[in-house]
Amino acid sequence: MTISFTKALLLLTSAVALTTANPIPDEAHNTTSADMGILAKPDFFCNDNELSKKCRGPPYNFRCxxxxxxxxxxxxYQCRDKTRCSCHYPCNNIKIC
Structure with missing residues (x-):
């Protein structure tokens, strides 16, 4: 009986030690790809919405x-103008977007 009690105690303390060694924070369950360091592909944007549509569509097909x-x-030429159009990563954080 003493041996099985000792084994049970050892097993219990090992299990407790393993669960408390690396606790999972609450944020780990609600993370986005950006929070985990996985960046989305950048999108092609222009300062004019109509120009963005024109540049991204055929026959030009501008992309990042x-x-x-x-x-x-x-x-x-208008799509290649870096003062008007560029690549930007989309915002994945709903707290600041």
Whole structure:
């Protein structure tokens, strides 16, 4: 009886030690990909909504790479103007967006 009681006590203390060693914070259950360090792909935006639609659509198809560079199928001078259009990461944090 003493041996089984000792084993049970050892098992119980091991289980308690494992569960308290790495507690999971409450935020871990409600995280977004941005919170976990996984960044979304940047989107192509222009300061004019109509220009954004024109640049992103055919035949130009302006888009952003993961490195924040602009790619396109057909060049268009207004879409290539960096003062008007650029790549931005979308905001995934509802607390600040």
């Amino acid at each position: 790479t993961n490195d924040n560079h602009i790619n396109y199928d057909e060049p268009y």
